[in-house]
Amino acid sequence: MSIATATRSVPLGAVTTFRLVNVFEEVKDTIISWNDARQTRNALAKLSAYQLADIGLSPAVR
Template sequence: MSLTTDEGSAVSTSRNAQMATTANIHAPLGAVTVLHVVDAIISAKTAVVSWNENRKTRKILAKLTDEQLDDIGLSRGDIANI
């Protein structure tokens, strides 16, 4: 569509620039899928690291005597909740 007035030409150019800008905002579908996969992997890694740290802590606490646990304000039953 061609407009002969300067004002119409400016509106047309502005509209085309706006359409080009909004068309480039959205990521391609493949990129979104990759992002979800990467997020899932990072989440799984974080969960495994947290579980392993808690497992190590429980193992160390289980080796302590009842007197030592009492000194730090814990009992044998508390170890399982860590």
């Protein structure tokens, strides 16, 4: 029994395109995470000290 090793070449620029797409995906994921945190901060900022204490948090002074 013999084992054949196949090598495949990729089209010119495919690796660069793949890396560029990965960069855009990372930027998109970073923006989504930042926006989620921003929305959470805004929602918590609207709560009273009593409501924050009820969920186990305390108001922070900026």
